[in-house]
Amino acid sequence: MTAYDDLMSFIRETGALGQVAARLAWDQEVMMPHGAGDQRAEEMAAMESVLHARRTDQRIGGWLADLEGGALDEEANAQLRHIRRSYDRARKVPADLATALARATSRSHRAWAEARADDDFGAFAPVLREVVALKREEGAALSSGGDVYDAMLSDYEPGATAAQLSQMFGALRPRLVALREAVLERPQPQPPTGPFDEQAQLRLAHLVAKTFGYEMARGRLDKSVHPFSSGSGDDVRITTRTSALDPFNCLYSTIHEVGHATYEQRIRPEYRFTPLGEGVSMGVHESQSRIYENQLGRSRAFTRWLYARMTEHFGDIGLDGPDAFYAAVNHVQNGYIRTEADEVQYNLHVLLRFDLERAIVSGELEVDDLEAAWNERFRADFGYAVDKPSDGVLQDVHWSAGLFGYFPTYTLGNVYAGCLHKALRTAVPDLDAQLEEGNLVPATGWLAENVQQYGGLYEPREVISRACGGETPSEEPLLDYLEAKFGAIYSL
Template structure:
């Protein structure tokens, strides 16, 4: 049994996994509402097939017989991923895997309807069943260890909740202090008017292109919750529009383009192997957040963007480039994580991290989740949640079983802060380029130093080698304090 045989088998499995992802994309974009139950069965069947392949007895033989030391770095990395995936998947009972796929496919539609109706009680029984199965999954994977850590490993291998808790604990005091100082200053104001949806989508397409998104291998559609899906030659993104807020569409698109160009930028030699996709969600978020924030919300880029907005919409209530920069980076109270400014965004994530850990540990039950969310939100942000769609029902993640995903958003921000320092050192004329709407040097540096490597190295090593430093929260905090201190005259 040879490495080539193993690689052929793995490529077929990865291809089927891409098909499963395409089913999910279809469900959130164009699937007829009446197809939900059938789609749940389709997803469950495909999940069962994937589980069988990932626990196939031949994998154990290949892993035992192939000499990793005789392989090149790509082969060694493939073996590392296959071994880890095999060890994890065979701990999971096949019925549990298919039950989870079936339930979470159905739960997504139930969540969407409950969110639209503002009725958490309509979703709570389904969420309780999701939590029950995720606890069961975590217990099976952890084999007596920490159940939440076992789930977190699906999104950020090599990181523990205790490590994240320490990092987040270091973030919180300076974030809270900055938030309080900024909100004590005069509000710079925002845009005004009604923004045509067609024009918003056209602007998003244009910006996606200059950020390097390849439309010959991708497309933009609308969804309730923006996301990116796929890898290699088929990487799709979604966005959303609001008639009174063009930034919602614009920056959702830039964020998802960060994810998508990571996938599109991976070395073609890694396609349909475990290396052919982002190495972790934290690293993935580093790309979406640096695209969206350090680049897309920079003073230099917003100066260029202001002219584009004027051409598209005429007068929208902002006098000049400086006022536009302030409007784009406006810090104000709000409920929605995905719409939050850079200062407050991570506080939204930390709330979810603490609540989902409590759900998985059993310290919090779904019946008490809405009250716990509302209490924590008012404590952290100083005002009360007005309706479930702005609170516990705003995110899709728990409905589809993504427990352990939320903390990777803040970890991605931390990674982005580190990468931004390396990028500025490498591209000294970055601001001049951004002011012309030229993202090529920035995205090219990220592609060369991080994106093309895919899953070749472990997550933190990927970041460390790209930016030349051990990742820590310090660069992110320094960046935020410098940017918003200057913007608000602190």
């Protein structure tokens, strides 16, 4: 087993350096002095250069050749599967293409931010065209003659295919559109009224994070412009933000990030710094953040407990009891922005992006026609026109960063959350009684036991399927849950 030990020792050191880069990225968003940006870019580039050299190190190829096909246990085989995938991926992309992509996405990120501020898609289009051309080239290198979009998808969701997702999403879309229309015809609930003191919001966010099982001794909660979770193992940090008028922003973005963070905190400690020591895919990660945020955090039972905490922290919030609070938390309303969307409409935003980015990658749609295609599709699904590019095609950072294949993992995560929620209800029959008392242990314990502890041991679909008693993941449980929940709230 010497080759395996050598390989894993090399991989662990690379993993530790990857954690250093994660710490640096956290620092950049949360702590870095604003005058240090240029210097930091060089520091990050130096780390990336070290990491890239290690990921493409030919010794990995040698070790893999010695080991593959040998008699190894389940964990070792899983390690080799991940290492092989990442090694091949790193070596398939020529160095000059990787450099060109890094340069183009860096430039395009700045161009996107300016174009969004100016509401001018035309100013962004030429830069995005260049990114798309390079991403197509990269996709061709990665796919080795296979489907280019599937190769991109594999960076975020190994094993998923566009064909599979299309089928799933195709089943989602009509029922979501119908549910949305029905709900929006009904009278709307009252929102809570403030003031919502910022310090009180942060105190409540700390309380709620701990309630959902986030271990503060192995993490931190800070503020940042966009909430995120960062790091693995014993150092998993989350951020949140506050809005004076809307306490739900801080609260539910905290619960969402706690879902991501506890996944990382609860992976078996012996996997630390290895490919098994991180969440297995973006979709499975999002399944944890979304089940924490929605199926648990926005449930009628949990919001009873939360309503009491809200009045403790903010006094009278202008709502007539816990049922009114539950309705307010689950308020469905028109809006342009994906990240602000409710449970009913969120996936419609994602489906739109998935269809457009596949067309862009295949060449069926060109960048110059992207804005018009966006606006047409938005009107078809939402029934009204996009008012400006920053509320439409320019709202998300992803494409400027070259992240084609990332968007569908959001909805896949919601689908997985739907499956897990169904299985959890069976496994914990008195779940609502526990949630009403603010006891999240049965729910988060079940998720830790059935999903989180495994890290990268099983493939994404497999870990969900195992947790669900062997059932193939499907969109049905999510749709059933949404129709039942919002049907009840809106008396459909």
